[in-house]
Amino acid sequence: xxxxxxxxxxELVKPAGDAWLDNFNPALxxxxxxxxxxxxRDVEEALRHAEAAFITWRFTSLEDRFKVLNRIAEGIDxxxxxxxxxxxxxxxxxxxxxxxxxTRAGQNFRFFATAAMQFASESHSMEGHxxxxxxxxxxxxxxxxxxxxxxxxxxTWKIAPALATGNCVIAKPSEITPMTAFLLSKICADAGLPxxxxxxxxxxxxxxxxxxxxxxxxxxxxxxxxxxTGKHIASVAAPMFKKLSLELGGKNPNxxxxxxxxxxxxxxxxxxxxxxxxxICLCGSRxxxxxxxxxxxxxxxxxxxxxxxxxxxxxKDTKIGAIVSRxxxxxxxxxxxxxxxxxxxxxxxxxxxxxxxxNDGGWFIAPTIIENLAYDCRTNTEExxxxxVTITPFDSEEEVLTMANCxxxxxxxxxxxxxxxxxxxxxxxxxxxxxxxxxxxLRDLRTPFGGVKQSGVGREGGxxxxxxxxxxxxxxxxx
Ligand code: NAD
Numbered sequence: 001x002x003x004x005x006x007x008x009x010x011e012l013v014k015p016a017g018d019a020w021l022d023n024f025n026p027a028l029x030x031x032x033x034x035x036x037x038x039x040x041r042d043v044e045e046a047l048r049h050a051e052a053a054f055i056t057w058r059f060t061s062l063e064d065r066f067k068v069l070n071r072i073a074e075g076i077d078x079x080x081x082x083x084x085x086x087x088x089x090x091x092x093x094x095x096x097x098x099x100x101x102x103t104r105a106g107q108n109f110r111f112f113a114t115a116a117m118q119f120a121s122e123s124h125s126m127e128g129h130x131x132x133x134x135x136x137x138x139x140x141x142x143x144x145x146x147x148x149x150x151x152x153x154x155x156t157w158k159i160a161p162a163l164a165t166g167n168c169v170i171a172k173p174s175e176i177t178p179m180t181a182f183l184l185s186k187i188c189a190d191a192g193l194p195x196x197x198x199x200x201x202x203x204x205x206x207x208x209x210x211x212x213x214x215x216x217x218x219x220x221x222x223x224x225x226x227x228x229t230g231k232h233i234a235s236v237a238a239p240m241f242k243k244l245s246l247e248l249g250g251k252n253p254n255x256x257x258x259x260x261x262x263x264x265x266x267x268x269x270x271x272x273x274x275x276x277x278x279x280i281c282l283c284g285s286r287x288x289x290x291x292x293x294x295x296x297x298x299x300x301x302x303x304x305x306x307x308x309x310x311x312x313x314x315x316k317d318t319k320i321g322a323i324v325s326r327x328x329x330x331x332x333x334x335x336x337x338x339x340x341x342x343x344x345x346x347x348x349x350x351x352x353x354x355x356x357x358x359n360d361g362g363w364f365i366a367p368t369i370i371e372n373l374a375y376d377c378r379t380n381t382e383e384x385x386x387x388x389v390t391i392t393p394f395d396s397e398e399e400v401l402t403m404a405n406c407x408x409x410x411x412x413x414x415x416x417x418x419x420x421x422x423x424x425x426x427x428x429x430x431x432x433x434x435x436x437x438x439x440x441x442l443r444d445l446r447t448p449f450g451g452v453k454q455s456g457v458g459r460e461g462g463x464x465x466x467x468x469x470x471x472x473x474x475x476x477x478x479x
Contacts, residue, residue, distance in 0.1 A: 002033040004178050006042055006202055007185030009049035010195025015203070016041035021175060026092035026322040026329075027313050029361030035178045038203035040211035043170065046199035047217060050141040050168035053196030058138050058166040060194075062116050068193050069113035069164060075187035076106035076156075083152065083180050088313045090179040091151055092322030092363070093276050095314050102180075105152040111445045112160035112465070119165070119466050131477045136470035138166035139219040139243065143212040145205075145233075147225040148174035148324050149279040149385075155181050158222045159198060161465035170199045170218065172209055174225075176325050178202050205229065213237050222468065223247065224281075227383070227409075227454045234457075245458035245468050247281070247450055249383040250411030253404035254284030254440075255426065258292040260416035261438065266300045272414060272440040273301075274308065274367045277320055278387040279328075282412045282434070282441060286380055287391040288400050294393040298371065301391070302348050305367050312359050320387060322362045329363035332386030336368060339379040344370040344390070375403040383409065397426065405431045411451035414440050433459070 004023065005012040015036035022031040036042070076083065083105075084098040091098070124132040144158035155173050162169045173181035185200050201208050205225075213221055213236045220243035223233055227248040237244050254272055256265050272284040289297045313321035323329040329352070336350050349366030368388040373379055375392055394400040404413060412434040417423050427435040433451040436442060446462035458468060 001031070004033060004035045004182040004202060006036050006038060006046075007182075007188070007198070007200040008042065008046045009199070010189060012185065015039070016045065021203070023090070023178060024325065025089050026324050027089070027359050027362040029326070029363060032089070033179070035175060036202040038201050038208045040207070042201050042203070043208060043211040043215065046170045046201050047141060047215065049196035050170055050199055051217070053194055054138075054140055054168040057168055057194060057197050060166070065116050065164060065166070066113045068191055069109050069116070069160065071191035072188055072193065073106045073109035073113065075191050076102065076109065076184070079183065079187060080106075083183055085314070086179045086183060087151060087177075088321070090177045091148065092313055092324050094318045094321045096316065097276060098313075101150055101153045105156040107445070108153070108156040108160045112164040115161065115462070115466055116164035119463070121472075128479060130479055133475050133477075135473040135475060136165075136467070137473060139469060139471055140167065141218055142167045142169055142220040142222065142469060143218045144169055144171040145209050145212065145221065145223045145225065146171070146173055148176040149276065149281070151177040152180035152184065154224050155184070157460065158224070161460075162222065162469045163198065165466055165469040167469055168197050168199075170201060170212055172201055172203070172212060175202065175204050209233075210236070213242075214240075216240060219243065220469070221245070222460075230456065243468070245450075245460060246456045247460060248411075248454060248456040249385070249409055250281045250283075250451060250455050251286060251381060251383050251407045251409040252282060252284045252412045252414070252432070253286045253288055253430075254414045255400055255404060255416065256287065256289045256293070256297060257415075257417035257419070257422070258290040259418045261418065262293065262297070262300075264438070265416040266297065266304060268414075268440050269301060270304045270308070273369075273389040274305065274320055274387050275441075277323055277365075278367075278389070279324060279385055280441075281385075284412075284414050284440065285384060285389050286375075286404075287389055288375075288394050288403055289391060290400075291393045291395050298347070298391055302369055305369060306348055308367055310353055310364055310366060311355060320367055322359075322364055323386060326363055328386070329365065332365055332384060332388060335379060335382070335384045335386070336370075336388060339370045339373060339388075339390070342373055342377045342379055344379060345372040346370050347391075349387070376406050381407045397422065401426065401429055408454040409451065410453035411455035412436070
């Protein structure tokens with residue numbers, strides 16, 4: 001059985017305790033590799049190397065940082081086919097989608113390599129009396145913890161700005177999808193990233209993740225994952241005054257007004273509901289449709305979704321792959337049961353799919369559309385994070401704002417309308433960190449990315465990320 005290894009001090013190494021965890025292929029429902037069950041000893045060892053590397057890395061010229069981060073991007077691009085296949089096998093997502101995400105992982109490194117060269121700080125003149133200038137200095141050794149849904153993309157989204165700003169990193173990918181982070185360690189070594197600058201420690205959240213969060217010499221934690229985990233991390237890190245960026249769960253509304261471009265709204269709603277099996281924090285899982293077009297929209301959506309092929313993620317015409325793990329598969333199914341108990345009517349799907357052939361042990365769920373639920377019931381307010389959406393009519397802008405804002409989450413929202421004034425007004429009144437008007441998942445890496453309420457604290461992307469990974473120090477010079 002293949003073994004994934006930790007990447008510590010520039011070497012691929014076994015975990016200190018020589019203990020291993022099973023890694024599953026969700027489309028087969030079978031173990032296909034083993035991953036290190038690391039513990040605090042591995043984190044301590046990674047920290048020793050990272051602190052040693054920081055002495056040099058923090059003073060490495062911007063141009064040299066730029067060059068090595070670009071070489072990592074090139075390495076990711078060159079390995080796109082291998083990485084995409086590995087991601088698809090590990091996570092269950094369709095191969096074509098994995099290819100796009102791997103391309104975006106390379107772009108993360110390229111984007112923040114360039115940002116390192118452009119990042120500047122402010123100065124404030126006190127009219128002939130004094131001059132203030134701000135230093136933005138790296139924090140030291142920082143921790144990056146990422147989830148299983150977009151494994152390499154989200155992992156690199158954190159690591160790249162942390163390295164670009166001169167920090168050394170201890171990173172932990174999800175134990176459910178560790179493979180592409182392991183392959184990245186080889187790419188970083190080949191790209192000439194100095195030993196110890198990036199260390200990747202695999203293992204369980206409560207062991208490795210917790211050891212990182214609670215370590216007093218790890219200066220900041222950038223975390224993406226569930227809200228419950230984020231709460232726990234905040235409770236451990238806050239008393240230590242550790243810098244925290246938390247990107248958490250969502251329950252995003254997708255608001256469709258009657259004057260929208262109907263075909264575009266339906267087509268994009270298919271994507272925003274079911275891309276990556278609905279396992280994207282930005283998916284719009286609550287579809288709210290203005291009453292005059294409700295039935296037409298609902299029927300068109302059901303028709304489009306009913307032809308999506310669910311199956312082997314490696315088949316090129318598969319649109320919906322496997323659910324990432326047995327545990328998550330059962331969680332999603334339990335929410336479909338809950339929806340029925342709450343009076344929901346399943347318009348499409350609503351069941352697990354038993355595949356034939358080699359995928360007969362895999363975890364597949366039919367794309368599911370449910371109507372007839374109260375807007376504030378549990379199904380409509382708790383995160384499901386799978387191929388399950390609800391659809392609900394509304395009668396006025398005021399009503400839809402109440403519905404959209406009724407959850408504890410506030411990550412993203414889509415608005416479909418051709419009335420620009422209304423679009424801006426609704427965007428301003430939605431409680432979320434991200435709003436798309438007449439589109440979805442259109443991403444510019446310079447924009448602030450993150451949520452409000454229980455969807456998170458802080459922002460990633462562009463200068464926000466560069467600022468998070470640096471400490472501002474004001475120096476005042478009396479003239
Ligand atoms: P999770 O919270 O279970 O795990 C995320 C990471 O945290 C994993 O690496 C895990 O090992 C680690 N972890 C778990 N317990 C820990 C602990 N006690 N201390 C430190 N680390 C710990 O989340 P998940 O199930 O992997 O991911 C799905 C969730 O992520 C969903 O809620 C989704 O909305 C969210 N998500 C949010 C964004 C965003 O940008 N806001 C993006 C993607 C996913």
